[in-house]
Amino acid sequence: MAHPQHPRHDREIESIEEFDEIAAQGSLAGYRVQSVDLSHRTFALLSCDCADAVFLGCRMHADADAKVRADGALVFPPVPGLPFDPYRGRLYSPDELFTGLAGSGYDATPDALAYSWFQSTKADGDIYASMLRSIHDDAISDALDELLVGARVVGVMGGHAMARGTDAYAGAARLGRTLARDGFTVATGGGPGAMEAANLGAYAAAHPDEMLDDALHLLAKAPSFVPSVSDWALAAFEVRNRWPQGGDSVGIPTWFYGHEPPNAFAGHIGKYFANATREDGLLSRSTAGVVFLPGAAGTVQEIFDNATPNYYESRGEPTPMVLVNRAHWTEQLPTWPLLESLARGRSMQTRISLVDTVDEAPEALARLAAQGPAA
Structure with a gap:
């Protein structure tokens, strides 16, 4: 199985290591930053040109958020209260989906909680939930x-x-x-x-x-x-x-x-x-x-x-x-x-x-x- 050193799309950033490498060059312009926790990268965000960048589900402090938006970046903030990350940049691992299995049983795992959320939102026909599911599935296909x-x-x-x-x-x-x-x-x-x-x-x-x-x-x-x-x-x-x-x-x-x-x-x-x-x-x-x-x-x-x-x-x-x-x-x-x-x-x-x-x-x-x- 091929394991590329960088994402297939050379404008995607899907890890904190990739972010640090690109940010060190002084510009994030045009990049797509996908589900990376940037809450400890405020200085880098304040220092970089972020014109036309897109931040998908990235945590960041309010001042960094305001600055990148002022640069012309699009920011799609993390969605609170979900048992899954719709913007995720990687596939799941067994350990991730079955977290808590040994201590609390399957019903408490992220896998079971995501299914429960799916069942409840599918039943009420919430278009917002439908959109989140579609974003998630597209991210999985990309990964x-x-x-x-x-x-x-x-x-x-x-x-x-x-x-x-x-x-x-x-x-x-x-x-x-x-x-x-x-x-x-x-x-x-x-x-x-x-x-x-x-x-x-x-x-x-x-x-x-x-x-x-x-x-x-x-x-x-x-x-x-x-x-x-x-x-x-x-x-x-x-x-x-x-x-x-x-x-x-x-x-x-x-x-x-x-x-x-x-x-x-x-x-x-x-x-x-x-x-x-x-x-x-x-x-x-x-x-x-x-x-x-x-x-x-x-x-x-x-x-x-x-x-x-x-x-x-x-x-x-x-x-x-x-x-x-x-x-x-x-x-x-x-x-x-x-x-x-x-x-x-x-x-x-x-x-x-x-x-x-x-x-x-x-x-x-x-x-x-x-x-x-x-x-």
Whole structure:
């Protein structure tokens, strides 16, 4: 995964270190300063030219605020009373979303509080709250773009009901580990089940093989987030604490499905309020292909959300699509015959594959990528 030294947009300032570096040159003119606490940088703000700068959610003293506005800067002050920062410049970490889990339980975490706020404001149709959600989601998209510059991203899709302790969960974890070791950035929907398993596998890629076996055994004691999200999440943090410094991956969950908590194995979490924006963003960023594990309605939707731009080539060349479990996708939910019919005679025909087992998926993905789209 690429980690640029500076933000993708060279006029963005997203950390206090970047602010100090630019401010030392005497001018912030034209810069966008995003969610940086400037309450201890009053002298720098008073000394710098801030013409045409934009300050998004930056804390600053009143005299600094007055001065930068006088220079012609736009100031969007922090919004009080929110359980999230709509102007944030970085993706979430598991530790951030689950703050307070061990002491007070999941319901007191920032993740749960953001969902509660979403539910209450969605119910009353407050346009101000809707605007804040949109700003937040756009900031998340910007942070994802910055993180994934140059990365070869493979999406892993699958159902949330896949329980820890099952062969299917272990297989999805092996898939994530293999993809990560092959140099791909694993991206999932960021939730439980198959999504968590793939993120776990990517986390385990940095450790010896036996670590994953031991982690799977430990996690099996809390097989599902039902009935207790707290027990489920605490088991994941026990794994992370026992085997720190795991491999990186991305999770892109949503508060729209707030009953599904995010998993703790994705190192970078791009959590959205708008599910449609989240799903399109996840699939469009899976530039090296997508593996679809068995799932239900949500996974079926993702298959065709991904197939449509491949069919029309609206994002360029079709990207590989690998469906795992022949019986599931031809008998239980016969998605494969329709996908195959859509692809026939088009460029995407050589970019789709159906395999029997999850262990076949990495080879199938590599084969589809190597042969390219049909002429």
